[in-house]
Amino acid sequence: MTPIQLAIAGVGKIVYDQHAPAIAGNADFKLVATASRNHGIEGVTAYKSMAEMLASGTAIEAISLCMPPQYRYEAAREALGAGKHVFLEKPPGATLSEVESLKHLA
Structure with a gap:
């Protein structure tokens, strides 16, 4: 299986400590870009x-x-509008209405 070509938007301490090592250790994903x-x-x-x-x-x-x-809301709208799959951390939005809106967009 070809790994999912993954990008990360927002690079900080948790990305360095958690996300990047988890992605590197999982053959199902390949980190191809960051936006920060x-x-x-x-x-x-x-x-x-x-x-x-x-x-x-x-x-x-x-x-x-x-x-x-x-x-996250604006970034998720932008990514979904570009036809990308989106992974959201918790909470997925600042408000429930944002989450509902993203649900409908997805």
């Missing part, structure tokens, strides 16, 4: 924004949103 204003992961193509990453043409099937809840 200030950080990246060594050996992975880094973009400064989701829009830049999505416009790059990088083959991305799914995006893991690793950012505070108040930023």
Whole structure:
């Protein structure tokens, strides 16, 4: 099986400590890009924004949103609008109405 081409949006301490090692240890996923204003992961193509990453043409099937809840809604809308699968941390949104809206978009 070909691994899922995965991107991470929002690179910080939890990504370094938890997400990146878990992805590296799972043959079902290949980390192909990150979108973060200030950080990246060594050996992975880094973009400064989701829009830049999505416009790059990088083959991305799914995006893991690793950012505070108040930023996830717009990022999830952008990723879903680009036809990507989206992984959301908990809580999945800042409000229940955001979560309902994303549910309908997905």
